[in-house]
Amino acid sequence: MCIAAGLVQYNRWADTIRNVNEELVFPKLSDQLETIAKIKIERSISDTRGSFVIEPFDNKWGIIQKGGYQTRDGIIRETLIGLSQLTYQEAKTQDPDRYSKLKLRDITKKGSEATRLVIEDNQGRIILDALFGKRLQNLSGGTPSIYMRKTNEPQSWLTKGELEIRNGVLDWLSVILTSIQRERIKRVLITSRDGNELKLTYDTTFERFEIENLPNDREIKSRFQLLNIGIIPENLLLQDVRPARLKVDPELGGARWETKDGLIINLSLAADTTTKNLWAAISVTIRNNDSEKVKKEAIDFKTALATIGRFTIKKQVGEDGVLFGTVTNGDVAEAIEAATKKDIDRRDITVPDIHNLGSFVAKIKLHQEVSAEVNIEVTS
DSSP: HHOOOHHHHHHHHHHHHHHHHHHSSTGGGTTTGGGGEEEEEEETTTTOOOOOOEEEETTEEEGGGGGGGGBOOOOOHHHHHHHTOOEEEEOOOOOOOGGGGOOOOTTSTOOOOOOEEEEEEETTTEEEEEEEEEEEOTTTOOOOOOEEEEETTTEEEEESSOOOOOOSGGGBOEEEEOOOOOEEEEEEEOOOOOOOOOEEETTTTTTTTETTTTTTTOOOSSSHHHHHHTGGGGGGEEEEOSSSSSBOOGGEEEEEEEEHHHEEEEEEEETTTTTTOOOEEEEEEOOOHHHHHHHHHHHHHHHHHHHEEEEEOOOBTTTTTSSSSSSOHHHHHHHHHHOOOOOGGGGGEOOOOOOBSSSEEEEEEEEEEEEEEEEEEOOO
């Protein structure tokens, strides 16, 4: 095992040494990064991954075919740095009949699996034009390799570097639409196609959603489904995106989520009459008045906690003075609620490891911008 580990470490060290001496594939690119204004990803018309163009939109990289929707954070930088650090490893075939084995067949040929990457500067000049094919992982943990050839040149190469050309357009997009923790949700309003409304509120005590307008003769059939509806903004991801040109149809229904700090997420539906697909139009607004009100309430509650000064928690203790169990955030929440008559979400409370009697400090997040520390006294 020691010998194997030593060999792996040597291979990684040797890779590092060779990188210094190996010839860069695109030696001028590192000095041209600030001038880049367009990146073209081109593939064969038979390649389902598709072709698209990336350009700056409002100081962020976006994809033209998706209405300028922005790319994932860091993906352009990673790609350009990967290209600028790519080095030649080994010369391969110049025979066009053998390009397909390396996935380097010209993209004008049907069945080609190559990706043509064209980069232009802010003067419209092409500063990089190359085909990229099969990518090989280094099984010893070293730097991966990729087959490539410069467009209009017959020589193909095995090159080495951390370059990864993503596949379809969605692999380049920023797919996270919202990431809002469920405890921030105050109310949910779901409107069905027939116009009926379902109103949900989040119960911090039982950590679940309840139906506000549940008729007396009805009961909740599935709390799991309620949870799924309520936490949609917690991890809302897109599957595709297009410019907002379709007309929103209120008769298709919709949804609205409101947070405690005044954030409102509206989801409306629109139908594409050509493909029969439904698309969601999402808008986000902030009610400043509500936001300021919630923040003020948090500040006032922080003051109230400081005025009370100390909260007592009783625990059983053994002969050695060690507690049976420990003090949890639930224990702290119950002590605060008993003293203030105000509900508090236990998940917003951070408690140190407590296994003995004594005085301790717990931290509470009352608002996005307001936190408090409370003194707790653990007694028997």
